[in-house]
Amino acid sequence: MSETTDQDEIELSYCRHCGGGRRHTIIAKKERYWSNDEAQVNGSDTWSILECRGCQNVTFAHTHYFSEDTTWGDEGPEPIVHRDLYPPSARPMPEWASELWLSLSRKAVWVAKLHGDIYAALGTGAFSLAAMGTRAIVDFVVTSKVGDGGSFTEKLATMRVKGLITEVQADILNAAFDAGSAAAHRGYSPEREDAYTLLGITETLLRRLYIDPMRQGRQAEAAAALKANDSRMGRSDIVGEHALEMAPRAEQIAEVILRRTDQSLADQAIVRVGLLCRQSMEPLSQG
């Protein structure tokens, strides 16, 4: 943790670690203005290394504009000032992301890897790739639940009949699948918001069909263990023992995640691992 002083140059910037606008100490800064008189265009690039004064997270920021890239302001067209933060990242992954690895069969763990890749794509603004990724996951989930026969719409109908999804959910999934197909085959370029919507739909599906059943299964096991042991020892000892049994498992999972997660997502992986350890230590508090 570095010391901050009153002499530090300060800049307000978004901190992805704190999740909001924060005062940052400018560690280093390089500005370069350029212009081309013949073409009558100009622009500037500013690169800076910033340290959040709240959480000490360090970010590399690239702030830039180009005179021809404009928006309509109060007094006519004015250049848009872009600000890119590195390393790129999307919103935090859901708290259950690390558990997804456990809920899938060995042959299907690519889904968890792809889930992570979608975040990497969103972080670099590759929204079409993110949309294609969500389509692949939705297709996998639906096919694995009802088999490979029939069109996607027919598979959704089967899922509805089986009580796995509601009619509204079927409509949403159909729209999400179609958007992903359009990105893959029909030149559709989703905006950031669209890509996040598709991801949200995909994650709701994963949570409902993989994470929730796995957690319920664990709770049922824990409840059965409580019942079995209740006649032999005091309740308070049982909870403690179960938590200790789970701890080495959490470590194993942490290793798998760190091995499988690329560098740009490493910080997220650490957060996920932290969450996982906590969840494992509190087996009776899972919602």
Ligand SMILES: [Zn+2]
């Ligand atoms: Zn911060």
